Every structure is written in C-alpha cells, then in structure tokens.
Amino acid sequence: MNKPDIKKPGETRRLFILKFIWIVSGIITLIISIPVIGALIEPLLRKTPETWRSVGKVSDFKIGETVLVKFLNTSPLPWSGESAKTASWLRRISDDQFIAFTINCAHLGCPVRWLPDAELFLCPCHGGVYKKDGSYAAGPPPHDLDRYAVRVVNNNVEIRTSPIPITTF
Amino acid sequence: MKNVIKIWKWIDDRSGITEFLKPLQDHLVPPDAKWMYVFGSATLFCFILQVITGVALSFLYQPSTETAYESLKFITNETPFGSLLRGLHFFGASAMILLVGIHMIRVYLMAAFKYPREMSWITGVILLLLTVTMGYTGQLLRWDSNGVWSAFVGAEQAGRIPLIGKPIGYILLGGRTMGGATLSRFFAIHVFLIPALLFGLIGLHIYLVIRNGISEPPLAGRKVVKENYREWYQSMLRQKGVPFWPYAGWRDLTFGVIVIVFILILSIVVGPPEIGNPPDPADIYANPRPDWYLLWIFALFALMPRQIESFAMAFSPVIIGIILVMLPLVFNKGERSALRRPWTIAVVIIMATVIGTFWYFGTKSPWSPAFNTKPLSAEVIGNVNPAEMHGAELFYKKACIYCHAISENGGSRGPDLTHVGNRLTNEQLIIKIVNGGVNMPSFGSILSSNDLNDLTSFLMTRKQ
Numbered sequence: 004m005n006k007p008d009i010k011k012p013g014e015t016r017r018l019f020i021l022k023f024i025w026i027v028s029g030i031i032t033l034i035i036s037i038p039v040i041g042a043l044i045e046p047l048l049r050k051t052p053e054t055w056r057s058v059g060k061v062s063d064f065k066i067g068e069t070v071l072v073k074f075l076n077t078s079p080l081p082w083s084g085e086s087a088k089t090a091s092w093l094r095r096i097s098d099d100q101f102i103a104f105t106i107n108c109a110h111l112g113c114p115v116r117w118l119p120d121a122e123l124f125l126c127p128c129h130g131g132v133y134k135k136d137g138s139y140a141a142g143p144p145p146h147d148l149d150r151y152a153v154r155v156v157n158n159n160v161e162i163r164t165s166p167i168p169i170t171t172f
Numbered sequence: 173m174k175n176v177i178k179i180w181k182w183i184d185d186r187s188g189i190t191e192f193l194k195p196l197q198d199h200l201v202p203p204d205a206k207w208m209y210v211f212g213s214a215t216l217f218c219f220i221l222q223v224i225t226g227v228a229l230s231f232l233y234q235p236s237t238e239t240a241y242e243s244l245k246f247i248t249n250e251t252p253f254g255s256l257l258r259g260l261h262f263f264g265a266s267a268m269i270l271l272v273g274i275h276m277i278r279v280y281l282m283a284a285f286k287y288p289r290e291m292s293w294i295t296g297v298i299l300l301l302l303t304v305t306m307g308y309t310g311q312l313l314r315w316d317s318n319g320v321w322s323a324f325v326g327a328e329q330a331g332r333i334p335l336i337g338k339p340i341g342y343i344l345l346g347g348r349t350m351g352g353a354t355l356s357r358f359f360a361i362h363v364f365l366i367p368a369l370l371f372g373l374i375g376l377h378i379y380l381v382i383r384n385g386i387s388e389p390p391l392a393g394r395k396v397v398k399e400n401y402r403e404w405y406q407s408m409l410r411q412k413g414v415p416f417w418p419y420a421g422w423r424d425l426t427f428g429v430i431v432i433v434f435i436l437i438l439s440i441v442v443g444p445p446e447i448g449n450p451p452d453p454a455d456i457y458a459n460p461r462p463d464w465y466l467l468w469i470f471a472l473f474a475l476m477p478r479q480i481e482s483f484a485m486a487f488s489p490v491i492i493g494i495i496l497v498m499l500p501l502v503f504n505k506g507e508r509s510a511l512r513r514p515w516t517i518a519v520v521i522i523m524a525t526v527i528g529t530f531w532y533f534g535t536k537s538p539w540s541p542a543f544n545t546k547p548l549s550a551e552v553i554g555n556v557n558p559a560e561m562h563g564a565e566l567f568y569k570k571a572c573i574y575c576h577a578i579s580e581n582g583g584s585r586g587p588d589l590t591h592v593g594n595r596l597t598n599e600q601l602i603i604k605i606v607n608g609g610v611n612m613p614s615f616g617s618i619l620s621s622n623d624l625n626d627l628t629s630f631l632m633t634r635k636q
Contacts, residue, residue: 046347047339073454080352084238086320087351090454106456111473112324114456116543121571122618127459128325129474130539130575130585132613140613142539143478166348167324169331169341172482 051077055154055161058093064101064160069094069117069135071106077164091151091162092117092124094135103153103162104137109170110144124148145170200413201420202388208282209386209420210427211275217428218268219374221435222306225261226363233313235359237352237451240315244447259439262463265307267435269465272303277520283508284387286396290500292384295377297496302366302373304465309362311463315355316448321460323354324453332485350453385409386420390508398505459540467534468527474539475530539611541574542583552579556633563630566623570615578634586612593635601628 041048058072072093079087092104092115104124106114113128123140124133132141137148149168154161184190232251234243247254276296279285285293312322327341346353385405414420445463449455462470476484510516547568553561567573575585592601602624608614619627 044339044343046342046345046353049347051348071454071456076349076351082236082238083352084236085241085450085452086237086354088452088454089349090456106454107324107328110328112328113321113460114458116456118571118574120569123571123613125541125543125571125574127540127543128470130541130611134613134617141608141611143474143476143481145478145481164349166342167327167345167350169328169338171337172332172334172486 051166053077054164055156056164057159057161058091059160061095061099061155061158061160064093064095066095066097069104069119071117072103072162074162074164089164090114093153093160093162099155101153101155101160102137103151105149105151105168107149107168108144109139109146109148109168110142111170112167115148196382197417197421198415199382200409201386201416202409203412203414203419204389205386205420207423207427208278208389210424211271211278212381213424214428214431215268215271215275216374216378217431218264218271218435219370221264221432222261222268223367225257225264228257229261230363235313235355235363237315237355240313240355241447241450244314244316248444248447255443256439258444259442260435261310262444263435263438263442265310266463266465267431269303269307271431272300276300281510281516281520282387282390283396283503283510283513283516285500285504286506286508287398287401287504288384289380289387290504292377292380293500294497295373295380297493299370299373299377301493302370306362306366306370307463307465309358309366312358313355313362314445314447315451317451317455317458318448318460320350320451320453320455321458322462323350323358325460329485332482334486337486387508390510392507392509392511394509395507396505461537464531464535468530469534471530471534471537474537475533536584538584540583541571541585542577543574545573545582548573548578548581552581553630554633556630559626560630560633562623563626563628566619566627567630570619570623570627572627575612589631589634591634591636593632598628598632601631 054077056074058074064070069092071090073088073090076083076087076089090106092106094102094104096102108115108126108128108131110126110129110131113126115124115126115131115133117124122135124135124137126132126142126144130142131144132139133144133148134140137150139147151165152163154163229247232243232247232254234240248258249255251257279293279296308322308326312319312326323345327345330344331337331341333340342348344357345351346355346357388405388408449458461467472484473481507513545568548564553564556564567578573582575583576587576589577584578589580590596604604612605619605624605627606614606616615624
C-alpha cells in the first residue's frame with residue numbers, strides 16, 4: 004500500500020488520526036505496564052513492618068549457651084504456611100545481654116549448624132565456619148554471621164523480625 | 173472412509189496445511205548430514221515431552237507455599253501414575269539439558285555457527301540459558317526443604333550483582349523474607365514467562381534452520397567465503413541434495429524415540445527425586461543440593477577463592493555470555509573442519525575436563541562437614557593411655573572429625589589424619605591446631621592447653 008500522499012484530498016485527516024493513534028497506543032502501553040511492573044517489583048513496594056517476637060523467658064536460656072529459637076516472620080501472607088517460619092541462633096552472653104545470629108550463612112544463605120562442644124557454626128553447603136561470636140573462621144563466606152536485633156523486655160527475650168540478610172558485592 | 177477423506181480435503185483446502193508442510197517435508201538437505209545431526213531435534217522432542225508432562229502436572233500441583241508440599245506428596249503417592257509423571261518430567265529435563273549441551277558441542281566442532289548461520293547460534297545461546305534456568309526453577313518447584321534453600325541461594329547469588337543486587341534478590345524471593353509470595357514467583361517464571369520465551373525462540377531457531385538450510389558436514393580445506401557461500405550451497409543441494417523426509421528425517425525420528433524410551437525406562441526403574449522434609453526455612457538440618465546438572469557450579473562456589481567470589485558471581489555470566497554471542501561474529505568465515513581448527517578441539521577438551529571435574533567433586537562435596545559421622549570406635553582408637561583417650565574424645569567433640577578422617581571415619585575437607593603421627597611432630601600439630609589454616613578455623617581460643625595436649629598426644633598415636 005502506498006504511503007498517504009498529502010496532496011490528495013482526505014490524506015491529511017488520515018495522517019493526523021494515524022499519528023494521534025500511535026501516541027495513544029504509546030500512552031496506553033505505558034499505563035498498562037504500570038500494574039505489570041508493579042506485580043514484578045511488588046516485594047520491594049510492600050511495607051514489611053518489623054515486629055518484636057518473644058522467643059522465651061530470660062531464665063529459659065543459660066549464659067554462654069547458643070540455642071535455636073524459632074518464630075514467625077512479620078505479618079506473613081495468609082497462605083504462607085510453613086514458609087513464614089524463621090529461626091535464629093540465640094546466645095546469652097550475660098545476665099541481660101543476648102546475641103541473635105541469623106541461621107543464613109553469609110556465603111550463599113544455607114542454614115548453619117551450631118556445634119556446642121566445638122563452639123563452632125558449620126555450614127553444610129560449601130564448608131563455611133564461624134566462631135561462637137559469629138566471626139568468620141574458615142571457608143568461602145566473605146564476612147561474619149549477620150545478627151538480628153534482640154532485646155529483653157519484662158523478662159522476655161524478643162527478636163526483631165528483619166529482612167533476610169543478603170550478602171552484596 | 174470416503175467421507176473422512178472428503179472432510180480432510182475440505183480442511184486442507186481451506187487451511188492450506190499440506191501446502192505449508194509439504195515444502196518442509198521435501199526441502200533438500202545435504203545427503204551426508206547424518207547421525208551427528210539428530211541432537212537438535214532430540215532436544216525439541218524432550219521439550220515437547222516437558223510441555224505435555226508439565227501441563228499434566230499443573231493440573232495436580234498446588235503452587236502455593238502452604239500447599240505445594242502436600243500436593244507433591246499427593247501426586248507422588250496417590251495419583252494414578254503420578255510418580256511416573258513426575259519421573260518423566262525430571263528425566264525429560266535432565267535429557268533436555270544433556271542433549272542441548274551435546275548439540276552445542278556438535279555445532280561448535282563443525283563450525284555450523286559460521287556464515288550465514290550466526291543467528292542460529294545466537295538464538296541457541298539464549299535457549300541454552302533459558303533451558304538451564306527452567307531446570308533451576310523447576311527443581312525449586314519441588315517445594316520441599318531443599319526447594320526452600322534453592323530459593324535462598326538463588327536470591328543470595330543475585331545479591332552479588334553490583335548496586336542492584338539486593339533489590340533483585342528480594343524480587344526473586346517475593347519479599348524481604350521467605351514467604352507466601354516466593355513460590356508463586358518461581359511458578360510464574362517456570363510455567364509462563366520462560367516457556368513463552370522458549371516457544372518464540374525455538375520457533376525462530378527452527379525457522380532459521382529452514383531458511384539458511386542445515387549446514388553441510390565440513391570438509392578440510394573447503395572454506396566458508398561469504399561472497400559465494402549461499403550460491404554454492406544452493407547449487408550443491410540442487411546437484412546432490414535429498415528430500416528431508418524421509419531421507420534425513422528418519423534419523424531424527426528414530427533417535428528422538430530412542431531418547432523418549434530411555435526417559436520412560438528411567439522414570440519407571442529409578443523414579444522421580446524423593447520429596448524430602450517439609451519446606452521449613454527454620455529447618456537447620458537441611459542439606460541443600462542442586463540437581464545434577466548444576467552440581468559443577470555448586471562445586472565452583474565451594475572451591476573458588478573467596479576474595480574473587482563477588483566478581484566471579486556478578487561478572488562471569490556476563491563475560492561468558494558475551495564470548496558465546498561474539499563467537500559467530502568474530503569467527504564467521506574460513507575453515508569449518510575441526511581438523512583445521514585445533515583450538516576448537518582444545519577448547520572442547522578443556523571445558524569438558526574442567527566442568528567434568530567440578531561435576532565429580534560436586535557429587536562428592538568433600539568440603540561439606542561430615543555431620544553424620546560417629547565418634548571413633550574403641551577398635552580404631554586402640555590401646556592408649558587416659559590422656560590420649562581423652563584426646564580421642566576431643567577429636568569428636570571439638571568437631572575435628574567433621575573435616576578430618578581417621579581410619580575412614582570422618583570428613584574429607586582436610587587432610588586424612590590416620591597416620592599423621594608419622595608426618596608431623598607434636599609441635600607442628602600444636603601450631604596447626606592453634607592457628608588454623610586457609611579452610612581450617614583456629615582453635616586457639618576454643619581449646620584449653622590441657623585439651624590441646626591431650627588432643628595432640630592422641631594424634632601422635634596415629635602412626636603406621
């Protein structure tokens with residue numbers, strides 16, 4: 004089909020409508036892509052409030068011991084089921100001081116295991132090792148074990164739910 | 173019967189089916205393109221199997237973090253032939269990845285990526301990436317405790333991308349923590365997003381084969397010259413080309429069916445991968461492992477020097493992608509025969525050896541602590557004094573045994589200590605244990621000096 008010739012009668016109208024429709028298509032594409040991209044990046048836009056979760060009474064934990072505590076993530080989606088659970092290695096270092104380590108290895112996120120007699124965290128995936136204070140001891144992890152915020156309120160030990168620690172570049 | 177033929181003729185006349193298919197059937201192909209050329213179509217057969225079994229699975233699978241695990245058990249244990257269906261899908265995936273690799277090596281060795289087939293190679297590289305991604309996301313949809321950790325490890329790898337890594341990691345996880353949205357993301361990627369891309373790219377890839385013609389087997393000395401290749405190829409086909417069907421296509425069909433038969437046999441005899449423990453992110457006893465085709469990367473992450481890891485994770489996929497895509501653009505003419513391209517043979521041998529070695533070690537994973545090991549038996553310890561006996565206990569309690577073996581008890585991360593008493597002196601042992609090493613923690617702050625002495629005196633009894 005030949006391109007519309009401006010000189011013929013009626014062509015200017017056709018050209019104008021064509022240009023107009025292209026612009027409208029562009030605008031509609033942009034508008035429709037907003038919810039589509041919104042669905043993709045929804046996790047970044049969702050507000051995840053950080054909640055304090057009680058994991059036990061202060062007296063439940065012995066000084067100098069590290070134990071596994073399990074708790075729920077913040078406002079989990081109703082269909083999360085088991086995946087809303089999370090855990091922390093909780094160490095009591097004095098009467099009122101605790102450290103809550105993440106269970107995710109700083110290397111690639113596999114769950115680390117605490118060996119109480121050896122006082123070491125060992126990772127099953129690629130052999131990362133951390134000392135009892137979470138500091139790096141051996142293997143591929145690029146830094147120490149991350150920690151969650153922890154506090155003691157009314158004799159309860161509380162850990163603050165937080166984003167999964169992701170090791171960056 | 174006459175009516176059936178009449179109906180068929182009507183459909184064919186209105187739709188032009190045979191008009192479209194006959195040229196494809198009859199198009200001429202080089203007569204000496206034989207069994208080396210079946211791997212592309214075999215990959216396609218596997219893909220079709222994956223789509224069919226995948227759709228069947230999606231009738232039964234519940235893609236929600238809460239219910240996926242139970243639906244997997246339902247498919248495996250209660251659905252009639254559900255276990256077989258899962259097996260077909262798993263072995264179909266394995267076969268597809270294996271065949272895609274073989275197909276790529278064949279094309280590379282025969283330089284079929286040269287003019288005018290560069291686009292076939294480039295679309296093929298993208299297809300390779302998409303296929304492996306389908307394997308990874310597919311394993312994840314097997315949402316047991318291993319699947320959960322696959323999601324974490326994927327997000328953590330994404331996190332190493334400079335600047336935008338963390339947001340990408342959270343986008344993959346479907347949140348700042350694991351949760352209800354995680355599985356849906358991977359389901360959408362595995363079932364909708366990538367298959368859509370695959371359908372399009374496979375269509376393009378096959379169209380290019382038909383448009384540019386399947387490459388003739390190379391001949392040493394017969395170089396590709398852009399100016400006259402197409403003409404030469406067409407006249408060669410006119411002279412000695414044979415119709416694709418049945419003179420060449422019969423081999424594609426035969427091999428394809430053999431592959432499917434193999435997949436069927438494996439699915440029946442071996443069965444699908446087991447569904448492990450429930451997908452609990454708080455299950456610290458998980459032992460995350462990728463499926464076999466990714467074990468070499470798993471080994472790479474364990475063995476790579478930690479200082480370069482972020483660079484390697486972030487940039488090597490990009491660099492490898494660029495090299496692969498540039499291949500036909502840089503080397504698009506000249507010799508095609510591998511006999512005249514020694515570097516090609518070297519590359520294939522080196523890559524196969526390197527990846528093969530990593531694969532082997534990925535299956536053994538000697539760097540993983542041997543968590544299942546038991547304390548040394550009295551038999552192994554033998555006749556020792558009380559201090560040395562205490563040392564033997566410490567060898568287990570202080571976790572040495574998880575990385576070091578004595579008389580085949582223990583891990584293989586560190587050196588075997590069965591005869592360490594012959595190799596090192598007491599002082600050398602003390603220095604090593606206190607200071608540690610590259611992959612060994614320092615035990616200086618963990619062992620009291622009494623414990624240290626007992627331990628080393630035990631180790632010194634380990635002699636031939």
